Amino acid sequence: MIDSLYPDIPEHLAGAVLRIDLDAVATNYRTLCHRLGDVACGAVVKADAYGLGAERVGPVLARAGCQDFFVAHINEGVRLRRALATARIHVLSGLYSGAEDTFCEHNLLPVLGSLGEIALWKNYCSTAPLPCDLHVDTGMLRLGLPTDEFRKIVDNPDLLAGLNLQLVLSHLASADETASQQNPRQLAAFKQARAVIPAGQASFSNSSGIFLGPDYHFDIARPGIALYGVNPTPGKPNPMRATVTLNARIVQLRDGHAGDSVGYSGTHRLDKATRIATVAVGYADGVLRSLSNRSCGHIGEYRVPLIGRVSMDLITFDVSDVPDCLLYPGQWIEMIGPRHTVDDMANDAGTIGYEILTSLGRRYHRVYKESEDV
Numbered sequence: 001m002i003d004s005l006y007p008d009i010p011e012h013l014a015g016a017v018l019r020i021d022l023d024a025v026a027t028n029y030r031t032l033c034h035r036l037g038d039v040a041c042g043a044v045v046k047a048d049a050y051g052l053g054a055e056r057v058g059p060v061l062a063r064a065g066c067q068d069f070f071v072a073h074i075n076e077g078v079r080l081r082r083a084l085a086t087a088r089i090h091v092l093s094g095l096y097s098g099a100e101d102t103f104c105e106h107n108l109l110p111v112l113g114s115l116g117e118i119a120l121w122k123n124y125c126s127t128a129p130l131p132c133d134l135h136v137d138t139g140m141l142r143l144g145l146p147t148d149e150f151r152k153i154v155d156n157p158d159l160l161a162g163l164n165l166q167l168v169l170s171h172l173a174s175a176d177e178t179a180s181q182q183n184p185r186q187l188a189a190f191k192q193a194r195a196v197i198p199a200g201q202a203s204f205s206n207s208s209g210i211f212l213g214p215d216y217h218f219d220i221a222r223p224g225i226a227l228y229g230v231n232p233t234p235g236k237p238n239p240m241r242a243t244v245t246l247n248a249r250i251v252q253l254r255d256g257h258a259g260d261s262v263g264y265s266g267t268h269r270l271d272k273a274t275r276i277a278t279v280a281v282g283y284a285d286g287v288l289r290s291l292s293n294r295s296c297g298h299i300g301e302y303r304v305p306l307i308g309r310v311s312m313d314l315i316t317f318d319v320s321d322v323p324d325c326l327l328y329p330g331q332w333i334e335m336i337g338p339r340h341t342v343d344d345m346a347n348d349a350g351t352i353g354y355e356i357l358t359s360l361g362r363r364y365h366r367v368y369k370e371s372e373d374v
């Protein structure tokens with residue numbers, strides 16, 4: 001899908017280059033496996049593997065040993081199935097009437113989340129029970145069996161009879177806040193659910209949940225964001241490896257004078273003579289407009305502040321501190337990299353790394369790094 005959206009042009013003609021390090025994704029997977037010990041590690045690859053490309057990320061994780069993949073929507077599952085012939089693919093948003101054949105045809109597991117969905121699947125599978133999962137809401141009030149419906153199952157376990165239940169799962173609302181009392185409350189509720197639901201395996205932890213400790217691990221974890229290098233332990237050093245870098249080209253350089261203003265609505269006014277570099281990315285590429293006047297890039301070791309509003313296709317930097325020999329049209333400015341991480345950019349924008357990654361533009365020239373031997 002990504003590859004066909006824009007024709008491939010040579011890297012030296014690209015306005016911006018997004019490098020995606022698939023080796024780092026595999027390393028992150030192994031890091032999480034190591035932390036989990038004997039517990040299995042699945043992978044959440046919804047939203048096109050958080051913007052990195054599910055068709056590229058999926059096979060790399062499968063080779064690293066991953067057997068369980070989670071997507072949000074059925075179309076993501078159908079697409080992933082083409083890249084992964086044998087893995088279990090779980091569709092988190094569940095089942096609705098009319099979708100049964102598609103689940104069956106592509107060998108996808110619906111994550112059932114209500115008595116209505118359970119009835120639909122049982123009815124569809126009346127001759128041969130096809131595998132499925134059950135999501136139990138433990139306090140997020142978003143997806144999964146609501147408490148009153150869970151009680152009905154406790155009172156009448158026959159409601160689940162005839163289901164081929166692979167996983168019982170639930171999702172943590174505050175896993176990234178280690179001190180939140182919501183974590184132990186959800187844990188206690190999930191233990192109750194697990195005792196009642198006759199599923200093969202229990203799955204509870206997302207990325208941050210893995211770092212809450214072994215009590216939270218159960219049989220199989222479901223990390224997403226940590227695989228892609230965003231810090232699952234906010235406030236502590238990032239145990240994961242970065243997976244993306246973004247470099248964008250200077251298209252023009254100009255000199256502004258004291259009193260001039262930069263960009264739409266003149267939100268940045270110059271208080272002295274300033275060298276300005278205009279760079280070929282904008283909010284249409286996922287450089288969020290909320291980064292206006294609040295972010296930075298780097299040219300080599302030189303930090304360059306983003307000044308003025310982010311436009312659709314362009315942004316402007318104050319490059320006054322950069323030596324002239326480094327300033328010319330075609331020069332690269334590092335937007336995401338070791339000096340300014342996805343987490344840093346998220347901080348600048350007042351958002352989370354998830355939103356930065358899933359917003360990454362489709363116009364970027366993408367270069368995937370994948371070693372033969374990994």
Ligand SMILES: *Cc1c(COP(=O)(O)O)cnc(C)c1O
Pocket residue numbers: 044046092170171205206207208222223224225226
């Ligand atoms: C997105 C999602 C995950 C993965 O969460 P991360 O914080 O990215 O690790 C796990 N489980 C469910 C149900 C999800 O929706």
